[in-house]
Amino acid sequence: MPTINEQLTEEIRVQARKLLADKTVAAVIGYTAGSLPMTVKPAVIRAADDCGRLVWNSFCVLNLANYLPEVLKSVEPPRGPRDPKPTGPLPKVAVMATGCWSRNIVVQIQEHQVERERVVVMAIGSRGMVSRRKVEAHFSGREILAVTELDHELVVKGADFTETVNRWSMVRDNCQTCTHPDPVLVDVRIGAPAADRKNPNPFKQVEMIEARSTDERWAWFSAEFSSCIRCYACRNACPLCYCPTCFVDDARPQWVGKSLDATDTGLFHVLRAYHCAGRCTDCGACESVCPMGINMRMLTKKLNKDVLNLYGIEAGMQPDTPLPLTTYKPDDPQQFIVNEPGSAKEGA
Amino acid sequence: MQVFKLSQAELDSMIRHFGSLGMVYTPAAGKQPSARTDCAPGWQPADGAPLALATGPSATSVKTFFFPQPETMQTFSVKNNYPDRGLLREPETLTEKQIVVGLRPCDARSVLLNNLPYREDPYYQANMARTVLVGFTCDAMCSTCFCDRMGGSPMATEGLDIAVSRLDHGFAAEILTARGEELLAGLKLTPAGISELDELAGRRQAAPQADAAGLDALKERDLNRLYEAPLWQQLGESCINCGACTFVCPTCYCFDVQDEVVRGTGRRIRYWDSCMFPLYSLHTSGHNPRGQKMQRTRNRFMHKLKYFPDRFGPFSCVGCGRCVKDCPVNIDIREVMGDLLTVE
Amino acid sequence: MISYLPYPVRIDDIVVETEDGNLKTFKLVFEDEAQKLAWRHVPGQFAMLSVAGQGEIPIGIASSPTEPDHLLFTVSRAGKVTTALHQMHAGERMGVRGPLGNGFPITTDMKGKNIVIIAGGFAVTTLRATLIYLLAHRQDYGTITFIYGARTPGMLLYREELKQWAERSDVDLHVTIDREAPGWDGLVGFVPTIAGQVAPSPDNSVALICGPPIMIKFTMPPLEKIGWTNDQVYLSLENRMKCGQGVCCHCNVGPKLVCKDGPVFTRTQVNKLPVEY
Numbered sequence: 002m003p004t005i006n007e008q009l010t011e012e013i014r015v016q017a018r019k020l021l022a023d024k025t026v027a028a029v030i031g032y033t034a035g036s037l038p039m040t041v042k043p044a045v046i047r048a049a050d051d052c053g054r055l056v057w058n059s060f061c062v063l064n065l066a067n068y069l070p071e072v073l074k075s076v077e078p079p080r081g082p083r084d085p086k087p088t089g090p091l092p093k094v095a096v097m098a099t100g101c102w103s104r105n106i107v108v109q110i111q112e113h114q115v116e117r118e119r120v121v122v123m124a125i126g127s128r129g130m131v132s133r134r135k136v137e138a139h140f141s142g143r144e145i146l147a148v149t150e151l152d153h154e155l156v157v158k159g160a161d162f163t164e165t166v167n168r169w170s171m172v173r174d175n176c177q178t179c180t181h182p183d184p185v186l187v188d189v190r191i192g193a194p195a196a197d198r199k200n201p202n203p204f205k206q207v208e209m210i211e212a213r214s215t216d217e218r219w220a221w222f223s224a225e226f227s228s229c230i231r232c233y234a235c236r237n238a239c240p241l242c243y244c245p246t247c248f249v250d251d252a253r254p255q256w257v258g259k260s261l262d263a264t265d266t267g268l269f270h271v272l273r274a275y276h277c278a279g280r281c282t283d284c285g286a287c288e289s290v291c292p293m294g295i296n297m298r299m300l301t302k303k304l305n306k307d308v309l310n311l312y313g314i315e316a317g318m319q320p321d322t323p324l325p326l327t328t329y330k331p332d333d334p335q336q337f338i339v340n341e342p343g344s345a346k347e348g349a
Numbered sequence: 350m351q352v353f354k355l356s357q358a359e360l361d362s363m364i365r366h367f368g369s370l371g372m373v374y375t376p377a378a379g380k381q382p383s384a385r386t387d388c389a390p391g392w393q394p395a396d397g398a399p400l401a402l403a404t405g406p407s408a409t410s411v412k413t414f415f416f417p418q419p420e421t422m423q424t425f426s427v428k429n430n431y432p433d434r435g436l437l438r439e440p441e442t443l444t445e446k447q448i449v450v451g452l453r454p455c456d457a458r459s460v461l462l463n464n465l466p467y468r469e470d471p472y473y474q475a476n477m478a479r480t481v482l483v484g485f486t487c488d489a490m491c492s493t494c495f496c497d498r499m500g501g502s503p504m505a506t507e508g509l510d511i512a513v514s515r516l517d518h519g520f521a522a523e524i525l526t527a528r529g530e531e532l533l534a535g536l537k538l539t540p541a542g543i544s545e546l547d548e549l550a551g552r553r554q555a556a557p558q559a560d561a562a563g564l565d566a567l568k569e570r571d572l573n574r575l576y577e578a579p580l581w582q583q584l585g586e587s588c589i590n591c592g593a594c595t596f597v598c599p600t601c602y603c604f605d606v607q608d609e610v611v612r613g614t615g616r617r618i619r620y621w622d623s624c625m626f627p628l629y630s631l632h633t634s635g636h637n638p639r640g641q642k643m644q645r646t647r648n649r650f651m652h653k654l655k656y657f658p659d660r661f662g663p664f665s666c667v668g669c670g671r672c673v674k675d676c677p678v679n680i681d682i683r684e685v686m687g688d689l690l691t692v693e
Numbered sequence: 694m695i696s697y698l699p700y701p702v703r704i705d706d707i708v709v710e711t712e713d714g715n716l717k718t719f720k721l722v723f724e725d726e727a728q729k730l731a732w733r734h735v736p737g738q739f740a741m742l743s744v745a746g747q748g749e750i751p752i753g754i755a756s757s758p759t760e761p762d763h764l765l766f767t768v769s770r771a772g773k774v775t776t777a778l779h780q781m782h783a784g785e786r787m788g789v790r791g792p793l794g795n796g797f798p799i800t801t802d803m804k805g806k807n808i809v810i811i812a813g814g815f816a817v818t819t820l821r822a823t824l825i826y827l828l829a830h831r832q833d834y835g836t837i838t839f840i841y842g843a844r845t846p847g848m849l850l851y852r853e854e855l856k857q858w859a860e861r862s863d864v865d866l867h868v869t870i871d872r873e874a875p876g877w878d879g880l881v882g883f884v885p886t887i888a889g890q891v892a893p894s895p896d897n898s899v900a901l902i903c904g905p906p907i908m909i910k911f912t913m914p915p916l917e918k919i920g921w922t923n924d925q926v927y928l929s930l931e932n933r934m935k936c937g938q939g940v941c942c943h944c945n946v947g948p949k950l951v952c953k954d955g956p957v958f959t960r961t962q963v964n965k966l967p968v969e970y
């Protein structure tokens with residue numbers, strides 16, 4: 002009996018092959034097998050014969066929407082910088098998408114980075130992706146040489162041990178608190194839809210930090226970000242970060258210092274988070290790719306909470322509603338300017 | 350060369366003793382924040398607790414002690430009416446001894462490799478002069494380790510001042526340099542007996558041996574053929590062009606230079622840069638010689654595996670495997686090397 | 694040991710070179726007499742110009758070693774440091790670090806040869822240094838042909854000197870502008886066209902060509918047609934630089950570092966390199 006992921010993998014291969022063979026799309030963005038346990042390699046597949054390389058499992062932690070604008074550009078007929086955009090339909094690109102990734106595609110469409118009609122969403126209900134760090138921490142220091150994934154367990158092998166752990170216990174925090182695991186855009190359905198999850202308190206971790214005193218919160222922030230090496234993996238893994246020149250790279254004016262000064266590092270993370278406010282789907286890619294294991298997702302999660310409380314919006318869930326922070330309305334909440342005591346939304 | 354035998358307690362007290370001679374750093378265990386957050390993420394001042402090293406290299410490399418992030422190159426003032434306004438001065442040369450304990454042979458070798466381009470660099474040399482390396486050889490390799498393939502070995506001592514190796518009972522400490530000897534001056538240590546020396550030699554012999562011959566063919570390969578290899582397109586497409594690989598890499602040594610001014614007082618600093626970033630090669634005119642992701646991914650591997658060896662001899666890689674482990678998209682340099690050897 | 698510390702210099706004079714005001718020549722004098730005496734450069738080398746608080750930029754040295762009292766740099770206003778430089782005044786302090794790079798082969802390949810210099814736009818700076826040097830050592834070289842083009846008469850650099858060189862019988866000077874302009878009675882046409890018309894003989898000759906890539910590309914065919922080979926042609930490359938001394942890696946063109954192995958390369962050498970410049 003094949004596992005759920007084996008079935009999904011097979012379905013992905015069949016559908017991708019079909020899309021490429023009948024020329025519906027020029028490329029498919031998916032995952033191929035990785036060289037280490039618990040890793041996969043994102044890849045752009047352009048030939049039907051290549052689709053056998055595609056895989057699906059619980060280690061697909063990078064958000065594939067990140068690749069979408071660039072791959073869309075790469076399949077357009079080549080043209081000079083001053084040539085007009087060709088008339089007529091441009092080639093399409095298929096992309097695997099779980100709930101959060103599909104919501105990022107919605108945001109990309111809202112922000113005119115991606116045209117809906119050029120994207121074929123291969124929708125997969127997410128069962129939650131596993132955190133490599135959690136598994137490694139569980140086996141504290143013992144090297145993991147192979148991990149076999151069953152439907153509800155991970156069989157972890159080392160040089161001198163084999164141990165089975167519960168899969169859900171190793172799932173990333175963002176996936177465990179996710180309420181919309183099923184894609185909001187569906188062009189080709191892969192596997193069965195995932196039902197929305199009832200989560201009594203998706204912001205529990207944020208609230209634990211909010212409950213602390215200012216000094217305690219500052220201590221948490223300073224410690225958490227002190228190990229940042231400024232490699233910008235979090236930024237580059239994020240589908241929201243597509244500015245041609247990032248504010249940290251700007252020289253005129255130079256907004257942020259470039260070395261490991263704690264103020265500069267802190268500023269980078271705070272501004273990065275704020276740039277994601279109202280747009281972040283808590284896909285967890287930033288946190289998953291950080292080589293230093295920094296939980297920078299706590300910042301964006303806090304802002305997700307604020308945006309939900311202030312505007313009633315979750316990024317990517319309302320394709321026809323303008324983005325909350327790029328739209329002005331006279332009745333916009335403004336506690337961030339004047340914190341009115343006793344206001345219903347105080348503390349946001 | 351002297352070799353001493355140490356119990357765990359003696360080893361720990363030896364490290365505590367180093368504290369009286371200079372700043373002592375050890376790999377940070379877990380996510381403990383570093384006290385020296387300005388320049389050494391992944392390392393912490395030794396706190397006297399028994400040293401327990403995980404298998405394989407530390408999370409971040411030892412390059413931070415030789416090539417700190419940032420390094421002050423000059424200081425200056427831009428205050429109005431100040432007579433020395435705009436005059437750049439060398440900062441005081443740092444002489445405070447720093448003793449790094451717990452690095453692995455791969456990192457020790459990286460210090461020597463980086464010393465090839467930095468042989469004439471005053472700041473790197475000043476840090477070389479003040480840093481003592483007390484390394485721990487590896488009695489096991491991780492699955493991501495490949496030091497032997499790059500010309501190193503898990504039991505190698507090259508680049509270290511003191512090499513500590515695990516024995517069946519306790520440890521052997523090999524004193525390799527005069528600086529290593531200085532650290533132990535005044536300590537009562539037991540010289541290793543014949544059985545310990547035999548055991549050490551046996552372990553060294555049994556360990557994977559340095560062998561870069563399998564890769565030397567790469568150095569002979571025609572530049573153009575490697576440059577035009579089709580694999581770059583695929584790698585470039587997966588790569589997200591972050592700097593994780595370059596920043597965790599012990600042998601990536603590029604830097605950028607920037608002036609920082611706070612209330613009229615300034616310093617010119619250098620800090621880690623990455624050829625993965627578009628800004629790295631961008632001209633002021635807007636022209637970018639490596640404007641595409643693929644070109645930048647290619648440049649990093651070509652530098653390590655072709656340009657650097659063509660200029661200096663060895664590959665600019667010690668096989669620590671950090672980039673393999675930390676790459677967000679699983680670009681594996683071992684696969685790249687394999688592909689480059691066979692590409693036609 | 695290499696040094697990253699710039700020498701302190703004073704701006705002695707600033708000349709606005711072009712009608713658009715975007716090119717200025719800075720005449721710099723050393724604050725320290727010993728440093729001035731120790732400075733040695735060859736034409737074609739560059740230096741890092743430094744403005745404290747702004748940064749450093751690599752700029753070709755426009756003065757010749759035969760003008761030992763000062764250094765000249767012609768700087769186009771483009772980025773952060775050059776903009777700051779353009780706002781500075783005579784008397785102010787800045788820094789110079791160098792000389793850096795290899796320079797033109799004035800004492801080797803060029804010696805005893807006929808020299809053909811072809812320049813487009815403000816890439817003429819290090820070629821000015823070269824010409825001044827050649828004229829000061831006139832007996833060491835054969836004929837000297839100098840072809841220089843700019844967009845308009847007002848975009849020509851070193852206009853006073855151009856007049857002087859035009860009057861000399863030992864320099865074959867051809868100054869051209871892209872299109873007809875009022876008051877201009879000199880040559881009109883792009884540099885490649887003029888180079889084709891001048892048709893300098895390749896016999897016992899060396900050519901130095903500096904200009905925009907497109908100009909270099911179109912200048913080669915007319916030269917090749919009359920027998921020039923790539924070994925005889927020297928080009929100067931530019932890339933983003935930081936250290937200028939072969940350490941920081943920024944300026945690499947494939948295996949070569951422009952700051953240390955260059956900036957001057959023969960065309961044969963350049964053709965072997967990947968196009969990363």
